[in-house]
Structures are given as C-alpha cells and as structure tokens.
Amino acid sequence: MHIRWKKIIITALDIVLAIYLIMAITAWNKPDESKMLCSKVNINISDSNNAGFLTAGEIKHILEKAHLYPLKKNMSDINPRDIEEALKIGPFVKTAECYKxxxxxxxISITQRMPIIRIKSKHGADFYLDDNGGILPNSNYTSDLIIATGNIDNNFARLYVAPLAKAISASPLWLNQIEQINVLPDRGIELVPRVGDHIIFMGYLPQNKGPWTRKHEINLFVMKKLSRLEKFYRYGLSQAGWNKYSYIDIEFDNQIICKRRDEKAEKAEQEELTKEAKAEQAENNQRTEEEEREKARKEVERQEHATDGPTE
Structure with missing residues (x-):
C-alpha cells in the first residue's frame, strides 16, 4: 500500500497554521486587562418588579463589605467567580452569575428566592418561606404577604404550610382574598379572609412522606376546597350577606356547615352601620347647604359689583 506522505504533511501543516491563526487572532482581540479599569457595573435582579428582598443597592453593599465591588478596579484583578461565591452566601440569593x-x-445577574408567606407562630418564631419551602430570615420586608399563625414548627411550616400557601397564591382571587392562615393545636387549618367577617375551616392537610406526592395532594386538596368555597361565596353569601355567618366549615365534601353570628352582636353592628350612614348623610347635607349659601353669597357680591360699576 502506497502512503502519500506529501499529502499528509501538507494537511498537517494546514492544521497547524489554522490553529496558529486562531490563537493569534484571539490574542490580538483580547484587551490588555492590566491597563483597563472597570468603568461600569450592571446589576440585573430577576423579579425585581415583584415581591422580593433584593435591590441593586443591597447587592452593591454585599460586595463592598467583602471588598469585591469591581468599579474602578483593574479588570485583571477582578475574578467573576469570587463575586458569584460571595453573593451566593446571602440567604436571599438563589443564583448568581458574573462576567466581564x-x-x-x-x-452581574441575580435570581432571588421569592417569599410567599410569613410565619408568626405562637412560639415566637418569625420568618419567611420561599416558594420551595426554604426558610428566609426576618427582615424589613413589608410586602403584603399571607401570614401564617398558630401551632407551627419549622418542619410543619416547610413541609405543609409552604405548599398550602403556594396553592392559594396560584389563584389571584384567593391570593387577594385570604390574608391569614391559622394552624390549630390539632393541625386543623383555618383561613381568615379580607372580605367578610367570618373564619373558614378547611379541615386537615393530606399527610404524606413523599415530597412530590405531598405537594401534589395538598395542591389538589386546596383546589377542591376553594372551588367549593367560591361557589358558596357566589351563590350563598352574595344572597345572605357577607357578615351573616361567623364560621364556615368546608371540611366535608358533601356539606358546608355555617355558624350564624350572635344575633345581638349582629343587631348592634347593623345599628352602628345605620348610625354611621345617617351621620354621613347629615354631614353631606350640611356640606351641601354650606356650598349653596356660599354660592348665593358670591352671586350677591357679583351683582353688587355690577351695580357699582363705572358710569358716564
């Protein structure tokens, strides 16, 4: 078999030349970082327009505290991996990416851990949970989140309250309507709505050791209960009145048990509302009379000025 050495040598030289040219072009295009200063730091935080803990100012503060804020430093002295690792230590940072x-x-690109509920247990614990059940420390965060109170320990908060809050938050209706979750000593779940002077008893969350199955079952449980509650709101309370009942029990699938409010308290509240309405009407009437008098006074003054006008 005849080997064409000349062709092999030419091919090998072509490959070496191509590699050399690529390396040369890369080296020529690469700026000299030792003579270049960082002129700008761009910080992008995902979900910064929604509820979140982090701001660009807080990211800057974290890096300044670690002596890693890159502005006006030599580009050759800046290590993107060091910046990423420093940011990932923060409890509110989910991912961090940095490049020159x-x-x-x-x-710098940041994704943050998003809080979905605040836990304030009867034992004095006060913290947030993110959408994966992770615990976030208390901060000066002031967004209007659902608050969970009552008999809650850390495990129950992470494994049960977090998926419960996530399922409620998935619906804009219930996210706006439910302001509090209360866990009873026997782990029964109560909901406190924003509209309506009543408490809703959901029952007991499904118990399951498997994390995926547990979240799935809790989600189905919440969807089923709240779907029934929405129908009751639409066709029951809208007719009977939002303040007619003090307690609404939706634990059982085939019935909704309602406890009427104390008749004396209900009557007293109605009288108070009537009194306030009358007072408001009287105030409006008085305001209208004063406006009419003021209008008449201005009209008289206008006519007097017209009468006292210049004459020939």
Missing part, C-alpha cells in the same frame, strides 16, 4: 465585557463592564 471587552469595554470594561462587569455584568
């Missing part, structure tokens, strides 16, 4: 650009910029 040829024009001397440092780009």
């Amino acid at each position: 650009t040829k024009d001397g910029h440092i780009n």
Whole structure:
C-alpha cells in the first residue's frame, strides 16, 4: 500500500497554521486587562418588579463589605467567580452569575428566592418561606404577604404550610382574598379572609412522606376546597350577606356547615352601620347647604359689583 506522505504533511501543516491563526487572532482581540479599569457595573435582579428582598443597592453593599465591588478596579484583578461565591452566601440569593465585557463592564445577574408567606407562630418564631419551602430570615420586608399563625414548627411550616400557601397564591382571587392562615393545636387549618367577617375551616392537610406526592395532594386538596368555597361565596353569601355567618366549615365534601353570628352582636353592628350612614348623610347635607349659601353669597357680591360699576 502506497502512503502519500506529501499529502499528509501538507494537511498537517494546514492544521497547524489554522490553529496558529486562531490563537493569534484571539490574542490580538483580547484587551490588555492590566491597563483597563472597570468603568461600569450592571446589576440585573430577576423579579425585581415583584415581591422580593433584593435591590441593586443591597447587592452593591454585599460586595463592598467583602471588598469585591469591581468599579474602578483593574479588570485583571477582578475574578467573576469570587463575586458569584460571595453573593451566593446571602440567604436571599438563589443564583448568581458574573462576567466581564471587552469595554470594561462587569455584568452581574441575580435570581432571588421569592417569599410567599410569613410565619408568626405562637412560639415566637418569625420568618419567611420561599416558594420551595426554604426558610428566609426576618427582615424589613413589608410586602403584603399571607401570614401564617398558630401551632407551627419549622418542619410543619416547610413541609405543609409552604405548599398550602403556594396553592392559594396560584389563584389571584384567593391570593387577594385570604390574608391569614391559622394552624390549630390539632393541625386543623383555618383561613381568615379580607372580605367578610367570618373564619373558614378547611379541615386537615393530606399527610404524606413523599415530597412530590405531598405537594401534589395538598395542591389538589386546596383546589377542591376553594372551588367549593367560591361557589358558596357566589351563590350563598352574595344572597345572605357577607357578615351573616361567623364560621364556615368546608371540611366535608358533601356539606358546608355555617355558624350564624350572635344575633345581638349582629343587631348592634347593623345599628352602628345605620348610625354611621345617617351621620354621613347629615354631614353631606350640611356640606351641601354650606356650598349653596356660599354660592348665593358670591352671586350677591357679583351683582353688587355690577351695580357699582363705572358710569358716564
């Protein structure tokens, strides 16, 4: 078999030359970082327009505290991996990515852990849970989240309250309507609505050791209960009145048990509402009379000025 050595040598030289050219072009295009300063730091935080803990100012503070804020530093001295690791230590950071650009910029992209509920247990614990059940420490966060109170320990909060809150938050209707979850000593679940002077008893959350199955069953449980509650709101309370009942029990599938409010308290509240309505009407009437008098006074003044006008 005849080997064409000349062709092999030419091919090998072509490959070496191509590699050399690629490396040369790369080296020529690569800026000299030792002579370039970082001129700008771009910080992008996902979900910054929604409820979240982090701001660009807080990211800057974290890096300054770790002496890693890159602005006006030599690009050669900036290590993107160090910046990422420093940010990932923060309890509210989910992921962090950092890279350099040829024009001397440092780009930092952050995804944050999103709080979905605040836990304030009867034992004094006060913290947040993210959408994966992770515990976030208390902070000056002031967003209007659902609050969970009562007999809650950390495990029950992570394994049961978090998927319960996530299932409620999936519906804009119930996210806006439910303001509090209360866990009873026997782990029964009560809901406190924003509209209506009543408490809703859901029953008991499904118990399951498997994390995926547990979340799935709790989600189905919540959807089923709240679907029935929505129908009762639409066709029951809308007719009977939002303040007619003090306690609404939706634990059982085939019935809804309602406890009427104390008749004396209901009558007293109605009288108070009537009194307030009358007072408001009297105030409106008085305001209208004063406005009419003021209008008449201005009309008289206008006519007097017209009478006292210049004459020939």
